[in-house]
Amino acid sequence: MFRSPVISRARVAFAHDTVMAALSFLLSLWLRLGSQQLRADWTPGNLALATGLFTLTAATVFLSLRLYRGVWRYASTTDLLALTRAATLTVLIFIPVLFLFTRLHDLPRSLLGINWFVLLALLGGPRFVYRVLRDRRLDLKLERQREESGARRIPVLLVGSGDGADLFIRATQQGDVQYRAVGILTAKKAQVGQGMHGVIILGLFDALEEVVAGLAAKGLAPERLVLTEEDFDGGLVRDLFDRADALGLPLARLPRLTDLKDGMADRMEIKPVAVEDLLGRPQTVLDRSGLTGLIAGKRVLVTGAGGSIGSELVRQISDCGPSLLLLAEASEFALYTIDQELGLRHPGLARLPLIADVRDRARITEIMAAHTPELVFHAAALKHVPMVEGNPLDGCLTNAVGTRIVADACIAHHVALMVLISTDKAVNPTNVMGASKRMAERYCQAMDMAGGGTRFVTVRFGNVLGSTGSVVPLFQKQLAAGGPITVTHPDMTRYFMTIREAVELVLQAATLGMQQAALYQGRIFVLDMGEPVKIVHLARQMIRLAGLRPDQDIAITFTGLRPGEKLFEEIFHGAEPPVPTGVGGILVAAVRASDQAAIAAALDRLEQACRSRDFAAAMTGLRALVPEYSGNAGRDI
Structure with missing residues (x-):
């Protein structure tokens, strides 16, 4: 009982494609020969035979390629490739089948190419139109629901123009998500001015302040700055964090795949930036x-x-x-x-x-x-x-x-x-x-x-971050106690890496x-530990991550170098190039x-x-x- 609607939709889709296959053959002949020559060259019997063979061939190919496991509303490039394979196989198989019956008499050679394009258009076109109409109806429904509930969506400025930004924007446009993207920052100069699902790429990372001011002038001032990629360099994240803080913008990030513990329903709940993001580096592809x-x-x-x-x-x-x-x-x-x-x-x-x-x-x-x-x-x-x-x-x-x-x-x-x-x-x-x-x-x-x-x-x-006795857990404990945060020396730097990496x-x-x-x-x-991080800078950023102000809400005190400590660490000896x-x-x-x-x-x-x-x-x-x-x-x- 539960599966019957899925099966009936698949049968409807199969019937639709079979009819489209028959129409594609007839339409291709008409496009190639015209009405007058078509009636002159093709008897009704031959036309019915060729159309029937083409339709039967197409139906067999469609079933063998299992085209009906997908949902039309979510038709994608993968489905388009499947349809392309189906159209190609149909035309290639139809040639020897028709040869057995008619020796290809009166069949223009160019017909097969025309038929391939027409069949692909008749198979893919309705799927595309169906998806556009369903998405539009869903968008209108969600908009009405938001208007009725009085829900306000938080404007956010996205950092990064890759797959993460694409997924986020599509999710906000198709689902009941509390955010809306008002602009994008990118690392690629050539992308500035381009759009992604209607959201404009407004500038480079360096133009954060100008972009925020421009959006504010249009009444679209962002209330969050959202990192959309997992592998942003820690130095870039620290810089964006400081600049966003100066603008009064909280810095957040999209969830990583490992964060999705409750399924995909929570995939677009943006997360606060953590200290690991400030110190992280692009991940290495491992063997x-x-x-x-x-x-x-x-x-x-x-x-x-x-x-x-x-x-x-x-x-x-x-x-x-x-x-x-x-x-x-x-x-x-x-x-x-x-x-x-x-x-x-x-x-x-x-x-x-x-x-x-x-x-x-x-x-x-x-x-x-x-x-x-x-x-x-x-x-x-x-x-x-x-x-x-x-x-x-x-x-x-x-x-x-x-x-x-x-x-x-x-x-x-x-x-x-x-x-x-x-x-x-x-x-x-x-x-x-x-x-x-x-x-x-x-x-x-x-x-x-x-x-x-x-x-x-x-x-x-x-x-390594989070190891017992290391500086990050110590700072977190001192923050929880209300401070002060103790730093041995204002010029001390250290290399950091996550334990997992x-x-x-x-x-x-x-x-x-x-x-x-x-x-x-x-x-x-x-x-390769990347660039060393100044400890006092890390302390100040951790205080701001907690929603507090350095030197006002939480004091930072310098205690002096401990026995055996160095201001900076080295990873190579002079005799070890x-x-x-x-x-x-x-x-x-x-x-x-x-x-x-x-x-x-x-x-x-x-x-x-x-x-x-x-x-x-x-x-x-x-x-x-x-x-x-x-x-x-x-x-x-």
Whole structure:
């Protein structure tokens, strides 16, 4: 009962197309021959036979191509292509069929071309007219409903002239949406003055102020500035945010596909701009097949699996179908949390949560021997600069010695690939955290250069948004408490990247490292972090995102640099000139040669000093391994 209206409409459409096919043949003959010659050359019997054969051929083609699964009201270019295929096949099949009956006597050769155009027009024309009439009736109905309800639609100025703007405008014109587009800004000068569904492209991004003033003079002042593309550069978004704020315009964006949790009904509810939009960058197209090929069916171990980076590694690795996923984590609560999440995300995936500290050589060896992972992603680390400055021996033990323990175990148990997660703080370090990570880098580089069956890939990047203890969650907590927001120095800058993007690029770098081992042997992959962001500027923008005024509603105070902090971070050392990889978002640092045996001996001495709590010896060993280290950590207690 429910399906009968759909079936009857399909039958009506089929009957319509069949009649149009017959009319197209007759009309084509008349156009080609004229009335007098048509009556002279074609007997009624031959005309009926040819028309019948053409109609039968067309009907068979229409059914075989399943033209009636679409809805006329939503006819699109896809439907037009289907009709074109149908008309072409009909004419091509009709020729040999008619030849069998008439040997094509009295059939003008040009008739077939004429018939193709006429058939296509008679099939597509009614569909186009039907859609226009239905859309017009719907527009009038919605307009009457708005007038009766007194609903007012919010005028918005769109930023971007791509597919997002097209979808938004069509949705506002065809649906009960509370917004109406009054203009568009574009990045392409050639588009200025053109229109999109009746909405004019008024200027370039740089002309925001002039466009808003012009619209206001016409009584069309926008009340929102709406970003219509997902991949706007963070620098552009920050600039638009500041300029829109000066104009009193809230900056919003269209929802991303991942935001549509409640179905397509909420697709045109614009969202407030978030801090991720201010710091985001155009997304890199990833080699998904390469990632899946690296991980699918493999036994994979992730250390630090409950941390910010480690947990995202677990999520993305689990999506690639490993045969077994081992979660190694020192924190019971963090391990429990990611294990529970993974159970919901992939209930059928074989996984094993393991409480383990990378400083415990016996435990790491036990895990490797028992489960023989093929891939190891080493994310376990102590990463908070002030914490490690106050606890330098533990920082060295975890970040340097712990990495060495995992790397040695990989060699001993024939792991195919170990990926080390490093940091931009390892470049010209001024703190123990950065210096200890540089030691880890050096050891893995030396192991990779020495060969031995295991491939070592090191990936270095800067700050990630939303990680525990990072500046964005801190600012959000301070905002919620009513301020003040604390910034260490007015000139401090940092690189930022979302956790998801960082991990995607880590996996892409791992794939590159395995696929082109000889080319990238001993090199460090460095993620392109874009442009550094001034922290005080970020603080002010976050205050405005919350609807408050910097220095009036929320104070910003400068607390001074903390021990080990730098005003700015670097991602390459002077002796590591960057080299492109051919993959967007990923560079490689040139090799800084290291002797594996010498580094191993120095790490032995460092481990002995750390485990015996000999601070002076540990710092001496640290400076010997990382001569560019310029910090002055306090004595460990």
